[in-house]
Amino acid sequence: MAPRTSHRAAPVHARLDDVTVQEALAALADPVRLRLVRELAGSADWSRACGSFDVPVGKAALSHHFAALRAAGLVEQRDEGPRRVNRLRREEFDARFPGLLALVLRGD
């Protein structure tokens, strides 16, 4: 039997060209997702598992928020054994929506 590292399907990622500005704004306009993005921006790529963020939501809601961030091209995820780890797609997102991440990470 092949080793099984996760029960979940591998995460699906957005092509940045397919993301509209409205989708990008909607992804970032939510306070929980804004916090996830800001925390990710301050962390090394692939260093943060989904459960490691300080946000006041349950597991199902957190999954939903990460799916929204993936769909907007903001986050890439991969499974490492039982952990799903993340990186901010900073360069790709910035190429598609110049300046938007910088505004969001300014923190005001």
Add this chain to the structure above:
Amino acid sequence: MAPRTSHRAAPVHARLDDVTVQEALAALADPVRLRLVRELAGSADWSRACGSFDVPVGKAALSHHFAALRAAGLVEQRDEGPRRVNRLRREEFDARFPGLLALVLRGD
């Protein structure tokens, strides 16, 4: 008796310094409001009454959307007799959130 031009209270406008990036993003992440902003951007200041926009919502919803745009510092309104007319606060908004309006008006 003083002339009465409107039954409504005069619109209240946001101080841009008080608008957070999350509020700005949330105001722009809605498809109806995005359309209002884009139509306003293509119109001369004060040339557009609230009822003149091609959006698929009723009067109460439209009022709500304009209130959200005012609160985010995107729109200034004034009453001219029975009409409430609008201008996009382009320069002020751009000074507070550089590049954000440009992204939104890019139209993709």
